[in-house]
Amino acid sequence: MTYTLVLLRHGESVWNAKNLFTGWVDVDLSDKGRAEAVSAGEQLKEAGLLPDLVHTSLQRRAINTANLALDAADRHWIPVRRSWRLNERHYGALQGKDKKQTLEAYGEEQFMLWRRSFDVPPPPIDPDDEFSQAHDVRYAGLGDDAPRSECLKDVIARMLPWWESAIVPDLLEGNTVLVAAHGNSLRGIVKHLDGISDTDIAGLNIPTGMPLVYRLGKDLKPEVPGGEYLDPEAARAAAEAVANQGR
Numbered sequence: 555m556t557y558t559l560v561l562l563r564h565g566e567s568v569w570n571a572k573n574l575f576t577g578w579v580d581v582d583l584s585d586k587g588r589a590e591a592v593s594a595g596e597q598l599k600e601a602g603l604l605p606d607l608v609h610t611s612l613q614r615r616a617i618n619t620a621n622l623a624l625d626a627a628d629r630h631w632i633p634v635r636r637s638w639r640l641n642e643r644h645y646g647a648l649q650g651k652d653k654k655q656t657l658e659a660y661g662e663e664q665f666m667l668w669r670r671s672f673d674v675p676p677p678p679i680d681p682d683d684e685f686s687q688a689h690d691v692r693y694a695g696l697g698d699d700a701p702r703s704e705c706l707k708d709v710i711a712r713m714l715p716w717w718e719s720a721i722v723p724d725l726l727e728g729n730t731v732l733v734a735a736h737g738n739s740l741r742g743i744v745k746h747l748d749g750i751s752d753t754d755i756a757g758l759n760i761p762t763g764m765p766l767v768y769r770l771g772k773d774l775k776p777e778v779p780g781g782e783y784l785d786p787e788a789a790r791a792a793a794e795a796v797a798n799q800g801r
């Protein structure tokens with residue numbers, strides 16, 4: 555038995571286009587991002603990869619990407635499950651800041667520590683900051699779980715309970731599962747699936763709007779390490795562009 559998981563980072567957001575740290579700020583897709591989402595759905599349909607169920611974060615760029623992609627694939631009607639545990643990494647006090655200006659102000663080493671180190675979170679955001687989610691009703695029930703900043707290690711710790719309790723059971727029932735989420739929450743899933751080390755994960759970047767397909771064996775280990783992009787060349791170039799943001 556092979557289980558099929560499709561990971562889809564949201565299409566380009568308006569803040570991706572402006573090169574701003576985004577995290578939990580609930581920005582929408584750009585026109586390019588919407589087109590990427592539609593194209594992702596068309597690619598899924600062409601490849602015969604029709605999701606039975608979709609999991610999304612609570613953020614509109616992922617929700618709208620899933621809706622557009624599933625509509626293009628004629629799968630707009632499938633059941634959906636959402637969780638904050640699939641949200642983007644909370645970028646703390648960097649939320650709303652320009653990536654290039656941050657790199658220039660703090661230097662390459664600090665910038666990369668905040669952006670890609672496994673266990674160094676950016677400084678926490680002030681609850682009254684205009685880009686804080688402290689007063690956002692959708693997170694009102696989180697209590698002490700509500701982050702004010704996260705590193706990738708924190709993302710994996712809050713993502714894994716959803717992976718284990720919601721996504722894995724859906725896969726084991728034989729469903730093709732689509733997960734529409736974010737650069738860093740998906741890096742967490744990939745790290746977990748492929749057993750990537752805390753150091754090597756720094757070099758892994760996920761492009762916007764490109765389906766990444768994992769076929770998993772009985773033990774939920776990937777048949778092809780790293781999974782397979784439906785358009786591998788475009789994905790390689792786009793992942794490199796993500797790696798170079800701020801430069």
Ligand SMILES: O=C(O)[C@@H](CO)OP(=O)(O)O
Pocket residue numbers: 570574575576577578642643645669737738796799
């Ligand atoms: O700003 C963010 O929330 C993320 C994803 O867009 O950026 P980065 O790739 O720098 O982690």
